[in-house]
Amino acid sequence: MSGKTLYRKVWDAHVVGRLPTGQTQVLIGLHLIHEVTSPQAFDMLREQGLKVAFPERTVATVDHIVPTKNQGRPFEDDQAEAMMSALEKNAREFGIRLFGVGDARQGIVHVIGPETGLTQPGMTVACGDSHTSTHGAFGCLAWGIGTSQIKDVLATQSLAMSELRVRRINVNGALGRHITAKDVILAIIRKLGVKGGIGHAYEYGGSAIDRMSMEERMSICNMSIEGGARIGYVNPDETTFAYIRGREFSPKDGAFDRAVAYWKSTASDSNAAYDDVVDLDAASIQPMITWGITPGQAVGIKEHLPRPEDLSSDDRAGAELAYRHMGLEPGRRAEGIPIDVAFIGSCTNSRISDLRAAAAAVKGKKVAPGVRALVVPGSNSVKRQAEAEGLDRIFREAGFEWRAAGCSMCLAMNPDKLKGREVCASSSNRNFIGRQGSPTGRTILMSPVMVVAAAVNGKLTDVREFVEASP
Amino acid sequence: MTAGSAAPRPSASGGPASLTPADPMRLSEISGTAIPVEGNDIDTDRIIPARYLKEITFTNMGEYAFYDERFEESGAPKTHSFNDPRYAGASILIVNKNFGCGSSREHAPQAILRSGIRAIVGESFAEIFAGNCTVLGIPTVVLSAEEIGTLMSAVKQNPKLRIRVSLAEKTLTCDGRTLALQVPDTVWKALTEGTWDSTRLMLANLDKVRKTAAKLPYLSGFAGAA
Known part of the structure; x- marks a missing residue:
C-alpha cells in the first residue's frame, strides 16, 4: 500500500x-x-x-x-x-x-x-x-x-x-554557478506551461531543492501560481526547522521539540503516490529571462527568442500579441536586449539572501547611464539586516536607489511605476501587460543577479560572464 | 488617478441590470445577448488594471472593466467589444482559454458582474478566477475551442442573437442549436442548488470548526504530547 x-x-x-x-x-x-x-x-x-x-x-x-x-x-x-x-x-x-x-x-x-x-x-x-x-x-x-x-x-x-491533484516535480542534480531558484521556477513554468498546474498542487523535491535554503524554496513556491498551480510546497526538513527556531511566533523550548516531531510526521511518505511526476535536470538550467507577457514565455539567456511559426498553434497567438507589446524581434538573441529600469524586490526575490547576492555582483560597479535602478527590501527586518551588513551602501554607490519595504514596482499600486514604454529588468513574478504601472510598459523577469548584470550593462547580460569577467 | 474619466460601458436600453437576480440563490438559466472578448490567457490585470484595486468598495468596478484594453493613455477609446454599442446590454461573456489567469483579485469578477455580465462561456478558466465567480453567482461554463469559435463568429455577425445558458440542463442554446456545456460538479451544484453563499453554509458548522481546531497541536501551542 x-x-x-x-x-x-x-x-x-x-x-x-x-x-x-x-x-x-x-x-x-x-x-x-x-x-x-x-x-x-x-x-x-x-x-x-x-x-x-x-x-x-x-x-x-x-x-x-x-x-x-x-x-x-x-x-x-x-x-x-x-x-x-x-x-x-x-x-x-x-x-x-x-x-x-x-x-x-x-x-x-x-x-x-x-x-x-x-x-x-x-x-x-x-x-x-x-x-x-x-x-x-x-x-x-x-x-x-x-x-x-x-x-x-x-x-x-x-x-x-475541492481537492487538488498532486504533481511531484523533481529537480535533480547540481545547479550551475549563478543559477538561482528564480531560474529553476522559470524553467519549470516554461516546461509545464502557465496552465499546466491548473487543478494541481506542486510538490517540489529532488536533490537540488533539498540543498536549497528556505529563501530559495520560497522563491520557487512563490511562482507556483504563475504555472497555474494554486499551491506549491516543499516537504519540511532540518533546513526548515533550523530556519523557524527562535523566531517571534515559533514554538519555544520543549514545545519546539514537540513541534518538530509533529512537523516531521506531516512530510510526504517516501512511498507516497502522486498523480504524476515530472523530472528536471538541474544542470541543464540556464539563467532565464522572459521575452513576452506571461511567465511561461521564457528562454535561457544564451538562447534566441522563439519565432511564432515554430510554436504550437496554441502558443502562437499569444506569442504574436507578446511580440507586438514587447517590441522585440522574433528570433533575436536574448542577450543584448536594452533596458531602461532595473528593479530588485517583490515577494519573489526581496529577501536578505537575494540582496546579498545582488550586492556581491554589483560591488564596485556602476549602473549604466540612463538606467533607473532600485532595490526594495521585502520587509523592515530585511532592510535593517541589509543596512547592518552595509549592503545599502554598496547599492547606493553603484547607482541603485535604496528604498523602504513594500511591494513597490512589482505591481505599481504605489508611486513606483514604469513610465511609457520603458523596459524593466525585474526580479518580480509577473510580466503581464500593464503590471508595472504603465499600460505600455514592458517587463522582463529574471533573477536578482541577472537584474544587476542588466543594470550595469544597460542590456540583458549573462550573469555568469558578468561576474567572472570582474576583477 | 484617471478613474473619474472612465466611460461607463453602454448599458441596456431598459436601464442598468439589477445585481440581484429575482431568486438570489438558485440559478437555473441566464438568457440574453452576448459579448465576445477574444484571446487566450487574458489575465486579471487586463480585466481590471491594478491601479483600480485601491478603491475600498467594489461599487465602481464595472466602469473599469478592461480599462487599458478599451482606452489609450490619453483617454481616447480603442477598438474593444466593451466599447462597441452593438453589444450594449449583453449579459453573456464569451472568452477563449485560461481566462482570468493571474492574481486572485476579486475585483476582476466584480468588474465583470457590474458590467452587466451574468454568465461567462469559455474554453477554459483560471481556477481562482472561476472560484471567485462562483461565489458571486456568475457561472463559468465551458465549450470546446471549435464551439467557442463558432459562437463568437455568430455573435460578431449578429450581436442581437439571443443565447440561453441553461444550468439546469447544462446546455447552451443559440440560433436553434443546442450545445452541451461542461460545468464542474461543485460549481453546478452550488449555483443550481443556491448554495454558492459559502459563508452561510460554513457558519452553520462553527462548532465543528472548533472541534477540528482543538485537535491540531499547533493551535494549542504544542502544549502536551503532539
Missing part, C-alpha cells in the same frame, strides 16, 4: 466536513491579510452582522500600497491613505494584530509570515493574494484567495474547497 503525501495529511487534519455543494470545509490555521483585498470583506461582515470567529488566527500587514520613499502619514495618495486607514480601523474593531507602517515587523506579507515564525509546517494558510503559495516552502498548504473567501475565513476560519 502506498503512503500519503503531505498534501493529503495536512488536508485530512483540517477537514471540518463535507458541504452540500460537494466541496469540503477546511479549517484555516493561519490567515494573513493586507490592505488591498480585505476592506471589502470587512464591509461585507458589517453588512451581514457577522463577527470574526478566531481573531487571534488572523494577522495583518501593509505592503501593496505603501510608498517606499516617503512613508510619513497621511500618504500623499488619498486612496492609499484610505486603504491604510481602513485596515487600521478594521484591525482595531475586530481585534486583529496589525504590523503597520513603522512597525519593525512590517513588510510584504509573504516575507513577514515566514520571518516572524508565523508560517510553520503542517499548517493551512490563506491570504487574499495569489502569491500565498510562497508559504508552501515550509511544508504547509497555502492558498491565495479572493475577497469573498477572506470574508469566509474571517467569519468561519474555514474555506470551502
Whole structure:
C-alpha cells in the first residue's frame, strides 16, 4: 500500500466536513491579510452582522500600497491613505494584530509570515493574494484567495474547497554557478506551461531543492501560481526547522521539540503516490529571462527568442500579441536586449539572501547611464539586516536607489511605476501587460543577479560572464 | 488617478441590470445577448488594471472593466467589444482559454458582474478566477475551442442573437442549436442548488470548526504530547 503525501495529511487534519455543494470545509490555521483585498470583506461582515470567529488566527500587514520613499502619514495618495486607514480601523474593531507602517515587523506579507515564525509546517494558510503559495516552502498548504473567501475565513476560519491533484516535480542534480531558484521556477513554468498546474498542487523535491535554503524554496513556491498551480510546497526538513527556531511566533523550548516531531510526521511518505511526476535536470538550467507577457514565455539567456511559426498553434497567438507589446524581434538573441529600469524586490526575490547576492555582483560597479535602478527590501527586518551588513551602501554607490519595504514596482499600486514604454529588468513574478504601472510598459523577469548584470550593462547580460569577467 | 474619466460601458436600453437576480440563490438559466472578448490567457490585470484595486468598495468596478484594453493613455477609446454599442446590454461573456489567469483579485469578477455580465462561456478558466465567480453567482461554463469559435463568429455577425445558458440542463442554446456545456460538479451544484453563499453554509458548522481546531497541536501551542 502506498503512503500519503503531505498534501493529503495536512488536508485530512483540517477537514471540518463535507458541504452540500460537494466541496469540503477546511479549517484555516493561519490567515494573513493586507490592505488591498480585505476592506471589502470587512464591509461585507458589517453588512451581514457577522463577527470574526478566531481573531487571534488572523494577522495583518501593509505592503501593496505603501510608498517606499516617503512613508510619513497621511500618504500623499488619498486612496492609499484610505486603504491604510481602513485596515487600521478594521484591525482595531475586530481585534486583529496589525504590523503597520513603522512597525519593525512590517513588510510584504509573504516575507513577514515566514520571518516572524508565523508560517510553520503542517499548517493551512490563506491570504487574499495569489502569491500565498510562497508559504508552501515550509511544508504547509497555502492558498491565495479572493475577497469573498477572506470574508469566509474571517467569519468561519474555514474555506470551502475541492481537492487538488498532486504533481511531484523533481529537480535533480547540481545547479550551475549563478543559477538561482528564480531560474529553476522559470524553467519549470516554461516546461509545464502557465496552465499546466491548473487543478494541481506542486510538490517540489529532488536533490537540488533539498540543498536549497528556505529563501530559495520560497522563491520557487512563490511562482507556483504563475504555472497555474494554486499551491506549491516543499516537504519540511532540518533546513526548515533550523530556519523557524527562535523566531517571534515559533514554538519555544520543549514545545519546539514537540513541534518538530509533529512537523516531521506531516512530510510526504517516501512511498507516497502522486498523480504524476515530472523530472528536471538541474544542470541543464540556464539563467532565464522572459521575452513576452506571461511567465511561461521564457528562454535561457544564451538562447534566441522563439519565432511564432515554430510554436504550437496554441502558443502562437499569444506569442504574436507578446511580440507586438514587447517590441522585440522574433528570433533575436536574448542577450543584448536594452533596458531602461532595473528593479530588485517583490515577494519573489526581496529577501536578505537575494540582496546579498545582488550586492556581491554589483560591488564596485556602476549602473549604466540612463538606467533607473532600485532595490526594495521585502520587509523592515530585511532592510535593517541589509543596512547592518552595509549592503545599502554598496547599492547606493553603484547607482541603485535604496528604498523602504513594500511591494513597490512589482505591481505599481504605489508611486513606483514604469513610465511609457520603458523596459524593466525585474526580479518580480509577473510580466503581464500593464503590471508595472504603465499600460505600455514592458517587463522582463529574471533573477536578482541577472537584474544587476542588466543594470550595469544597460542590456540583458549573462550573469555568469558578468561576474567572472570582474576583477 | 484617471478613474473619474472612465466611460461607463453602454448599458441596456431598459436601464442598468439589477445585481440581484429575482431568486438570489438558485440559478437555473441566464438568457440574453452576448459579448465576445477574444484571446487566450487574458489575465486579471487586463480585466481590471491594478491601479483600480485601491478603491475600498467594489461599487465602481464595472466602469473599469478592461480599462487599458478599451482606452489609450490619453483617454481616447480603442477598438474593444466593451466599447462597441452593438453589444450594449449583453449579459453573456464569451472568452477563449485560461481566462482570468493571474492574481486572485476579486475585483476582476466584480468588474465583470457590474458590467452587466451574468454568465461567462469559455474554453477554459483560471481556477481562482472561476472560484471567485462562483461565489458571486456568475457561472463559468465551458465549450470546446471549435464551439467557442463558432459562437463568437455568430455573435460578431449578429450581436442581437439571443443565447440561453441553461444550468439546469447544462446546455447552451443559440440560433436553434443546442450545445452541451461542461460545468464542474461543485460549481453546478452550488449555483443550481443556491448554495454558492459559502459563508452561510460554513457558519452553520462553527462548532465543528472548533472541534477540528482543538485537535491540531499547533493551535494549542504544542502544549502536551503532539
